[in-house]
Amino acid sequence: MRISPEIESLLSLLSRLPGLGPRSARRVVLALLKNPQGKMLSLAQALEQAASTVKTCSVCGNVDSSDPCLICSDPTRDQSVVCVVETVGDLWALENSGLYRGSYQVLGGVLSPLAGQGPEDLNSRSLFHRIEEGRVKEVILALSVTVDGVTTMHWLQEKLKPFAVAVSQLGQGVPMGSTLEGLDDGTIAAAFAARKVVNG
Amino acid sequence: MRISPEIESLLSLLSRLPGLGPRSARRVVLALLKNPQGKMLSLAQALEQAASTVKTCSVCGNVDSSDPCLICSDPTRDQSVVCVVETVGDLWALENSGLYRGSYQVLGGVLSPLAGQGPEDLNSRSLFHRIEEGRVKEVILALSVTVDGVTTMHWLQEKLKPFAVAVSQLGQGVPMGSTLEGLDDGTIAAAFAARKVVNG
Numbered sequence: 501m502r503i504s505p506e507i508e509s510l511l512s513l514l515s516r517l518p519g520l521g522p523r524s525a526r527r528v529v530l531a532l533l534k535n536p537q538g539k540m541l542s543l544a545q546a547l548e549q550a551a552s553t554v555k556t557c558s559v560c561g562n563v564d565s566s567d568p569c570l571i572c573s574d575p576t577r578d579q580s581v582v583c584v585v586e587t588v589g590d591l592w593a594l595e596n597s598g599l600y601r602g603s604y605q606v607l608g609g610v611l612s613p614l615a616g617q618g619p620e621d622l623n624s625r626s627l628f629h630r631i632e633e634g635r636v637k638e639v640i641l642a643l644s645v646t647v648d649g650v651t652t653m654h655w656l657q658e659k660l661k662p663f664a665v666a667v668s669q670l671g672q673g674v675p676m677g678s679t680l681e682g683l684d685d686g687t688i689a690a691a692f693a694a695r696k697v698v699n700g
Numbered sequence: 701m702r703i704s705p706e707i708e709s710l711l712s713l714l715s716r717l718p719g720l721g722p723r724s725a726r727r728v729v730l731a732l733l734k735n736p737q738g739k740m741l742s743l744a745q746a747l748e749q750a751a752s753t754v755k756t757c758s759v760c761g762n763v764d765s766s767d768p769c770l771i772c773s774d775p776t777r778d779q780s781v782v783c784v785v786e787t788v789g790d791l792w793a794l795e796n797s798g799l800y801r802g803s804y805q806v807l808g809g810v811l812s813p814l815a816g817q818g819p820e821d822l823n824s825r826s827l828f829h830r831i832e833e834g835r836v837k838e839v840i841l842a843l844s845v846t847v848d849g850v851t852t853m854h855w856l857q858e859k860l861k862p863f864a865v866a867v868s869q870l871g872q873g874v875p876m877g878s879t880l881e882g883l884d885d886g887t888i889a890a891a892f893a894a895r896k897v898v899n900g
Contacts, residue, residue, distance in 0.1 A: 502770045502771050502774060502795060503764070503770065503792070503795070504750075504753065504754070504764045504765035504766065504769075504770065505765070506746070506749045506750045506753045506754070506765050507750055507754070507763075507764075507765070509746050509749075510743075510746040510747060510749075510750045513739075513742060513743050513746050514743070517728050517731055517732075518727045518728060518731045519720075519724045519727050519728065520719075520728070524719045526789065526792055527718045527719050527789070528717045528718060528719065528720070529750075530787070530788060530789045530792075531717055531718045532717075532747070532750075532751075533750075533754060533763050533788065536750070536751040536754050537751065539713075540747055540750065540751040541747070541748065541751045542713060543710075543713050543714070543747055544744045544745075544747035544748040544751065545744075546706070546709050546710040546713050547710060547732070547740050547741070547743055547744035547747070548741065548744040549706045549709075549710075550704075550706045550707055550710045550729075550732075550733075550736070550740065551732075551736040551737065551740040551741050551744065552736075553704065553706045554704070554706070554707070554733060554736050563707075563733050564703070564704045564707075565704035565705070565706050565707070566704065569704075570702045570703065570704065571702050574702060587730070588730060588733065589726065589727070589730045592703070592726055592730075595702060595703070
């Protein structure tokens with residue numbers, strides 16, 4: 501394709517982003533090119549702003565422009581409840597649902613012997629620091645229900661045993677909007693085990 | 701969602717791009733946040749570079765960092781054949797296929813009485829200028845086969861009648877990989893009309 505090197509390099513950077521390919525990158529660039537001085541420059545500035553301000557929260561591991569992050573420094577949130585998640589993406593998903601009003605601990609991954617990821621690679625120290633200081637009453641384990649995620653939750657349960665904190669785990673079962681036909685055996689088994697009496 | 705204003709505004713700009721929504725914008729930002737000084741800044745710079753260099757080619761209406769654009773100034777391309785397209789996106793699609801070696805005319809739209817788009821809103825003057833100067837031997841009309849696109853092609857055919865140029869239109873029929881079942885009546889009719897004898 502005969503195209504200017506500036507647009508070419510923009511296309512190549514965009515097409516490597518998750519969820520985008522060469523075709524969708526072209527659509528994005530064409531939309532931006534309709535207004536280079538407006539949309540395109542504001543996106544460039546927003547990216548620069550974000551890149552220059554983001555830091556990792558020293559309390560929970562969240563990514564934000566302040567440290568401690570907006571969640572850890574929010575007095576209206578219950579800092580005595582800590583929800584342990586794998587990634588900032590998981591934190592955003594929970595925040596987006598709008599139903600959780602406590603704080604977080606972002607591990608940055610899970611234990612994975614195959615990927616060579618051990619306990620020292622997880623951001624768990626600040627969680628235990630908060631617990632040792634007596635600031636935590638409840639820990640909710642909200643890691644992925646994968647082999648590595650479950651292993652990590654077991655490991656955390658063991659590590660949390662010496663402390664006087666309530667430890668819970670998200671409920672397992674049939675997801676909303678799902679048919680039984682499409683579910684794996686593990687989920688069906690978990691849903692059976694977690695069945696609830698509904699006729700009193 | 702409790703999130704820094706910098707990331708918030710980045711999310712909101714990204715989620716308004718074509719093909720992206722709030723969810724995919726979050727995925728993109730999370731991927732960029734893994735390497736703010738690398739990926740994020742290079743994307744910002746690529747956007748700025750593109751925004752500051754792009755211009756519209758005064759010959760054909762293409763968007764490029766030089767005027768005339770790389771295609772119009774390429775001596776290895778046949779400048780006597782002009783393919784008339786609606787948008788730069790259509791030009792890119794043709795360029796990407798790699799099979800056209802002539803030049804282009806980007807109209808920037810089609811005649812659309814409903815949208816109030818008349819002949820004066822189309823970038824056709826430079827095409828007739830090139831024809832009047834005797835630089836064009838063939839014009840290929842490659843506009844969308846929609847009501848407005850077809851109207852525009854008829855209008856161009858009329859306008860081109862006084863000149864000694866060959867005018868052609870893209871072949872119509874069944875697209876590759878398509879089943880007859882999924883096609884509209886217009887396409888089936890066009891495919892029947894354009895049927896070819898195959899047994900000599």
